[in-house]
Structures are given as C-alpha cells and as structure tokens.
Amino acid sequence: MNKHLTAAGAALALISPFLAWTWTPLYPGDLTLYGYPGGSQLVTLVCALTATALLAAPRLAPAGAVRALRAASLAALTTTWVTVVAIAVDLGGVVNLEPGAWLAAGSTALLAVGAHRLPDDTLDPPRPVPRLPRWAEVLVITAVFVLAMYVLTYGITTGSPEEFLAFLPAALFLGRALTVSGLGAALGALTARNRTATAVAALAAALVFPFTQSDxxxxxxxxxxxxxxxxxxxxxxxxxxxxxxxxxxxxxxxxxxxxxxxxxxxxxxxxxxxxxxxxxxxxxxxxxxxxxxxxxxxxxxxxxxxxxxxxxxxxxxxxxxxxxxxxxxxxxxxxxxxxxxxxxxxxxxxxxxxxxxxxxxxxxxxxxxxxxxxxxxxxxxxxxxxxxxxxxxxxxxxxxxxxxxxxxxxxxxxxxxxxxxxxxxxxxxxxxxxxxxxxxxxxxxxxxxxFADTAPPNSAFLLAAVVLGGMGTVSGPLVGAALLYLIPAKFEFFSKYQMMLFGLALVVMMIYRPEGLIPDRKRQLEFHEEAVTT
Structure with a gap:
C-alpha cells in the first residue's frame, strides 16, 4: 500500500512541472507555460525523477534505496512548497496559483508521506559495486563532474532569491540522498582509483563555465x-x-x-x-x-x-x-x-x-x-x-x-x-x-x-567555510566557500543577520553532521563510531 502511495505521488510529481503554476510571468522563471518546465519547475522535475528512479530500481543504491528515496522526496517537497508559497506571497494570495501548482504541492506531499512510511532497508552490508573497465570509469567520472558543474552553474546563475531559495534545499537533500544510498562512497572509491582522470575531469568541467556565460x-x-x-x-x-x-x-x-x-x-x-x-x-x-x-x-x-x-x-x-x-x-x-x-x-x-x-x-x-x-x-x-x-x-x-x-x-x-x-x-x-x-x-x-563583517572575505567566513565544508579534505572547503558566498550574494536580508545565521548553521552542523558536508573518512568514523561498531 505504501509503495503504491509513493508511486502515485512520484507519477503526479513528474506530471506537475509540465503544467502552469501561475498565470502571470511576473514571478521569476516564467511558470505560465504548459508542456515546457521552467525556473523552479525544473528542480522539482529533477527531484521527482530521482525519487522515481530509486523507487523503480532500488538496486541503484548499494546501501539501500529507502533512505535515499526519503531524502529525494524531501528535496521535491521543499523545493515545490517554497516555490508555491513564494508565488502566493509575491503575487498577493493563493488565487495566483494555477492547477499545476496545486498538483505539485499535493503530489510531493504524497510522495514524502509514502516514502517515510516504507519499511527501512535491511541491506547489511551494502552491495558491492562492480568494477568497470578503465575507460568506463573515466567516462563516469567525467559525467559526474560535468553534472556537478551544471548544478553549481544553475545555483550561481539563478536570477532571483526565490529561485535560489527553491534550489538550495533541493541540492542539499539530493546530496543527502547520494550519501545514504552508498553511491557517494562508490564514487569516492572510483575517484581514488583514477586520481589523474579525476583531476583532469574536474578541471575540464570547471573550464566549461565561462563558455556558458554571455556577460x-x-x-x-x-x-x-x-x-x-x-x-x-x-x-x-x-x-x-x-x-x-x-x-x-x-x-x-x-x-x-x-x-x-x-x-x-x-x-x-x-x-x-x-x-x-x-x-x-x-x-x-x-x-x-x-x-x-x-x-x-x-x-x-x-x-x-x-x-x-x-x-x-x-x-x-x-x-x-x-x-x-x-x-x-x-x-x-x-x-x-x-x-x-x-x-x-x-x-x-x-x-x-x-x-x-x-x-x-x-x-x-x-x-x-x-x-x-x-x-x-x-x-x-x-x-x-x-x-x-x-x-x-x-x-x-x-x-x-x-x-x-x-x-x-x-x-x-x-x-x-x-x-x-x-x-x-x-x-x-x-x-x-x-x-x-x-x-x-x-x-x-x-x-x-x-574578523567579521557583513560581506566576505573575513576570518569568520573562512573558518565557517572550512568547518561546514569538511575539515581535512580538498573538496570540503571548496563546497563550503561556494555555499557561504552564494547565500549572502543571493539574499539581501542575509547580510543583516550573517553572523547569527552562520552561528546557527554551525550549531546545527555540530549536532547532525559534525564532520562537515564532505567529511574526511577518519573524522567521519570518529564522530560516528557507533555506526561502525553496530
């Protein structure tokens, strides 16, 4: 029953981005078109596709698909509801919502409820990931870095605070899904075996960015x-x-x-x-x-x-x-x-x-x-x-x-x-x-x-980037610096409360993820020793 509920929510969530969410193009992203997703609808579509893939093919997740499905459903729920609420607030009421918005809000809620009612994974230990030929591993690494650069580019080029506010939780929850599914660990092992290819792919993906910008x-x-x-x-x-x-x-x-x-x-x-x-x-x-x-x-x-x-x-x-x-x-x-x-x-x-x-x-x-x-x-x-x-x-x-x-x-x-x-x-x-x-x-x-100011650079900003991203890693500070610069740049109000919000973020991270967003393996084992011994 719960699986059917989840499947129905995922199917409706896939349909909703192809319907109009509002009647006026005044809302950023032009969500007035039928059959052509735009703006935040694209984020909802990606989240729904991810949830559908995990539901239809659970073997994609070496460590089990249920926890990853729950994270993907939360990604779809948060990005959709942020957009729907923003439309109502910015345009002056729920009367500005078209049927597509109501369908998106209801279907993502149904998807999240159904995913969280599914029984937990019993897979222990995680399924081994098959080794691929060297050329195939290089192709996978290249595709991953191109996708990561596209996600970062989308976040940088969002033209309004509303679009970025819808994008950010979706990106974080999808990152969570990648981690708990076991694909993150598999990708880490893959890059460790192909360090030269990883470095070349990362540099090549980064070089693509200026070619996509017109100003x-x-x-x-x-x-x-x-x-x-x-x-x-x-x-x-x-x-x-x-x-x-x-x-x-x-x-x-x-x-x-x-x-x-x-x-x-x-x-x-x-x-x-x-x-x-x-x-x-x-x-x-x-x-x-x-x-x-x-x-x-x-x-x-x-x-x-x-x-x-x-x-x-x-x-x-x-x-x-x-x-x-x-x-x-x-x-x-x-x-x-x-x-x-x-x-x-x-x-x-x-x-x-x-x-x-x-x-x-x-x-x-x-x-x-x-x-x-x-x-x-x-x-x-x-x-x-x-x-x-x-x-x-x-x-x-x-x-x-x-x-x-x-x-x-x-x-x-x-x-x-x-x-x-x-x-x-x-x-x-x-x-x-x-x-x-x-x-x-x-x-x-x-x-x-x-030491601290309303805008970077400052020592507090740099230290927060290291701690939030993941101390002792290469990619952690890169991700931390990107997030902590983008958030104040996209939200004008953030500059007034920057230190308070940085402090709140650090407290939340120390409680739920003290090793950082991209942790060093040794520090992760230190902070989660109970997960290793059980």
Whole structure:
C-alpha cells in the first residue's frame, strides 16, 4: 500500500512541472507555460525523477534505496512548497496559483508521506559495486563532474532569491540522498582509483563555465568563490590537518593583496617600485605572507586551544589597525591609511591583458572570464600542493599532532617546528590568493580584512567555510566557500543577520553532521563510531 502511495505521488510529481503554476510571468522563471518546465519547475522535475528512479530500481543504491528515496522526496517537497508559497506571497494570495501548482504541492506531499512510511532497508552490508573497465570509469567520472558543474552553474546563475531559495534545499537533500544510498562512497572509491582522470575531469568541467556565460555578472560571483575557496584551502592546512584554531587568517590574504598593490604600478602606491611582472608579484606576495606567518606563528604556536585562538584573533586585528594607520600622519606613509591603494592595474602576462576582451574558440571573454581562468590555475596549484603535502611525511606528522600532540611528540615529532611550517605554508597560499584579489578588485583597503563583517572575505567566513565544508579534505572547503558566498550574494536580508545565521548553521552542523558536508573518512568514523561498531 505504501509503495503504491509513493508511486502515485512520484507519477503526479513528474506530471506537475509540465503544467502552469501561475498565470502571470511576473514571478521569476516564467511558470505560465504548459508542456515546457521552467525556473523552479525544473528542480522539482529533477527531484521527482530521482525519487522515481530509486523507487523503480532500488538496486541503484548499494546501501539501500529507502533512505535515499526519503531524502529525494524531501528535496521535491521543499523545493515545490517554497516555490508555491513564494508565488502566493509575491503575487498577493493563493488565487495566483494555477492547477499545476496545486498538483505539485499535493503530489510531493504524497510522495514524502509514502516514502517515510516504507519499511527501512535491511541491506547489511551494502552491495558491492562492480568494477568497470578503465575507460568506463573515466567516462563516469567525467559525467559526474560535468553534472556537478551544471548544478553549481544553475545555483550561481539563478536570477532571483526565490529561485535560489527553491534550489538550495533541493541540492542539499539530493546530496543527502547520494550519501545514504552508498553511491557517494562508490564514487569516492572510483575517484581514488583514477586520481589523474579525476583531476583532469574536474578541471575540464570547471573550464566549461565561462563558455556558458554571455556577460560578466555571474562570472564575477564565480571569481570571488574561487578566491575564497583558495584561501579556505590554505586555512584548511592549519585548521583541518594540524588542528590549530586560527581566527586571524584573513590578515595573510591582506598581506598578499597589499604587497601586490604596492608593486603593481598603481598611481596610489607609495613605493617607487614596479610595475613588476605578475609572476614576480605573486612570488613576492607569497614570500611576504610566509614571513608574516613565521613572525606571527613563532611566538604564538607554543600556546594551545583557546589561548592560541585569542592571540591569532588579536594579530588579525593588529594587521587591520596597522595598515589603517600607515597613512603618513599617525605612522609611516605606506598604505594610505583608510583610503587604501586604489587603481591597481589589471594583470598582463606575456602580452595577455586580463582587463581586455579576448575571443577564445569563438567566445568573447571579458575581464571576469579572464580572471576566472587565472583563478582556476591558482586553485589547481593550491589543490596540488595541498594533496601532495597532505600525503607526505609532513602531512602525516600534522595529522598525528592534530590527533594527539603529546603522543606525537613522544614519537619524535617536533611539534613546534611542524606547526610553524603549517602556519607558514597556509599563510603563503593566502598571500597568493591575495595578489590576484588585489588586481581583480583593483584595490586593497583595510575594511576588507576584518574578523567579521557583513560581506566576505573575513576570518569568520573562512573558518565557517572550512568547518561546514569538511575539515581535512580538498573538496570540503571548496563546497563550503561556494555555499557561504552564494547565500549572502543571493539574499539581501542575509547580510543583516550573517553572523547569527552562520552561528546557527554551525550549531546545527555540530549536532547532525559534525564532520562537515564532505567529511574526511577518519573524522567521519570518529564522530560516528557507533555506526561502525553496530
């Protein structure tokens, strides 16, 4: 009976996106057409298709399909009801709902009720996933990354808060379905066996994004996401691999940005240096940030826990106050004080001006698309360094210090030296991102580098990206940075309550998923030890 109820809900949910949900195109996405889903209807259709596939072919889920079906049904329910309620609120009442909207709301509710009344999976252990030929595995990996890039592109390019609000819970619940179905673990094993193919597929999928954009509006958002993702990966070395709570990390981003602004030929620069070529600017920004990391880390890394966090928070504020005062009146003339260093010129590499329009494969690339390509190269470099160091003897020493510093020290690991090395490496990667950020934003001003602010970057934002995404992983901070930048960018009201909502999100994550959205396997087993022993 419950299966038939679920099947009826899924079938009706598949039909509803092909009917009109409202009578007027004033609601974003144009939900007035019959036979042609648009806007949030597409999200409902995808969720319904996923639920139907799990219901019709439960063997698709190696760990069992019922829990995955429940998550998919919640994805369909939330995205549909958010859209239906938004139509009624925005347009002035339920009278603006067409029959398709009523059918969608009822069918997704029926689907969710039916899925949650199905008996639990009894599959133990999960079904083994058959090995595929090498070429087939590469094709699967490529398809997964193309699909992931399409999902991210859809989220970035949603043209209204209503559409993004409908998209976000659906994406989270479908991600939950992927995890509990066992497909996430199978995909992880697949990528582990084909690391080179995984890296190439990820880079190729990311390169597709600027070719899908006709202007720089959404590419600018993608640029900022990549900058913050690169910085979050650097912070992940300190927080995720070594377990040091750094609350002033944004200062290293500012160090790289100010270094680049001073030597890049800006008319506001107080130094008679430059313009230096970008490769020299990037190396100098990394070097200055590395030195800053050593200077800050040497006296502070002998502290532990809350004391270390408080001291790093103090150093972050000291940086902002210092650059704010180096204006020639209360200190030496170096940073122009609150006015900062403006008119930072665009990067020019081998005659390629990143501020000019170019044509690549017949597609016009504007300023933001050019910087997108450069930032992809930066992300690739940061991911390569992070992965190589994390798998090395140094990375294993960091993890040992994170797990039990006393035991690691007793085994011969010099805790202070390895922690200082992590601090310096994380700082240099933030400095590299800062050099690109100064050129992209064409300035470096003190207010950009606070501990907490209504808009990123700030230390609280970066730390939240690492914790929410998943400490100690490569993809976790990337996902965390994307979510935490997109949400304030899409919702104007969010900026007023950013810190409160970040704190609420952290509390919820600590209760229900303390290992993060994309967890490190070891940390996941630590937090869910009961699931392993039962």
């Amino acid at each position: 720089g509006q959404y590419t600018a958002i993608a640029d900022n996401i990549l900058i913050f993702a690169a910085v979050a990966l650097g912070l992940n070395i300190v927080v995720g691999l070594v377990g040091l709570l750094d609350l002033g990390y944004v200062a290293f981003l500012g160090t790289g940005a100010y270094t680049a602004a001073l030597v890049s030929g800006s008319s506001f620069s107080t130094l008679d240096i430059g313009p230096l070529p970008f490769w020299a600017t990037a190396l100098l920004g990394m070097a200055v940030s590395l030195v800053a990391g050593i200077v800050i880390g040497a006296p502070t890394l002998r502290l532990h826990g809350d004391y270390l966090a408080i001291v790093t928070l103090g150093f972050g504020e000291i940086f902002r106050i210092t650059v704010n005062n180096l204006d020639g009146s209360s200190g030496p003339s170096l940073t122009n004080g609150p006015n900062g260093i403006n008119s930072v010129p665009d990067i020019n590499v081998l005659g390629f001006d990143f501020g000019a329009e170019h044509h690549i494969l017949g597609v016009e690339f504007g300023r933001f698309a050019n910087y997108y390509l450069l930032l992809l190269a930066v992300i690739a470099l940061v991911v390569f360094l992070y992965s190589r160091v994390g798998d090395s003897r140094i990375g294993r020493a960091w993890i040992a210090l994170r797990e039990d510093e006393k035991a690691a020290t007793a085994m011969g690991i010099e805790g202070f030296r390895f922690k200082l090395l992590a601090f310096a490496m994380g700082a240099s990667l933030a400095g590299l991102a800062g050099t690109v950020m100064a050129h992209l934003q064409t300035n470096a001003v003190p207010d950009n580098y606070k």
